[in-house]
Amino acid sequence: MFDPSVQPIGLDLAQTAKIVRRAFDDALIAGGGSLPVWSVLISVKLRGAGNQRELAQSVGIQDATLTHHLNAMEANGLLVRRRDPANRRIHLVELTPSGEALFLKLRETAMAFDRQLRAGLDQDDLDKVRSVFSRLRSNVEGKPDGG
Numbered sequence: 001m002f003d004p005s006v007q008p009i010g011l012d013l014a015q016t017a018k019i020v021r022r023a024f025d026d027a028l029i030a031g032g033g034s035l036p037v038w039s040v041l042i043s044v045k046l047r048g049a050g051n052q053r054e055l056a057q058s059v060g061i062q063d064a065t066l067t068h069h070l071n072a073m074e075a076n077g078l079l080v081r082r083r084d085p086a087n088r089r090i091h092l093v094e095l096t097p098s099g100e101a102l103f104l105k106l107r108e109t110a111m112a113f114d115r116q117l118r119a120g121l122d123q124d125d126l127d128k129v130r131s132v133f134s135r136l137r138s139n140v141e142g143k144p145d146g147g
Contacts, residue, residue: 001115013136024113033102036061038080038110041103044079044095051090052081062124078102 007086015080025035036059043058044050050058056066070093073079078099095103118126 001119009136020117024110027109027113028106031106033109035108037073037102038106039075040066040069041078041099041106044093044099045103051084051092053090073099076132 018114021035028034028038039059040055041059043055047054047058052066052070053063056063059066061069070079070081074081076098077096079093079095081093084092121129
């Protein structure tokens with residue numbers, strides 16, 4: 001039964017996620033980037049050169065939204081797009097030296113933010129948080145057994 005005096009866990013989670021996301025984006029902006037830029041940089045860095053469709057899936061955004069970010073990042077000299085020699089209709093995305101440098105800078109920013117976020121939490125706390133997140137994802141995906 002719904003108890004109006006107790007906030008639903010989904011609302012707690014959504015509000016917390018919004019606050020953390022905003023704070024992380026602010027930290028990345030102060031570091032010279034943004035959350036969308038960091039998401040693209042880390043995805044390209046971890047996956048290597050790849051096509052735009054794969055990159056959009058990896059970042060978790062629509063192709064058109066990714067294209068908007070890639071246009072700006074390319075104009076700022078952070079990446080280059082080139083045609084795939086095996087399929088000229090596909091663009092491959094690679095970081096430039098400036099993109100590599102910004103990746104390294106934002107990685108430090110992200111690591112500092114992560115340390116701030118973990119303050120006061122021990123490994124048992126972190127393991128429990130990850131377990132709860134996993135359970136919540138499973139519940140939302142209709143897999144209440146956790147798998």
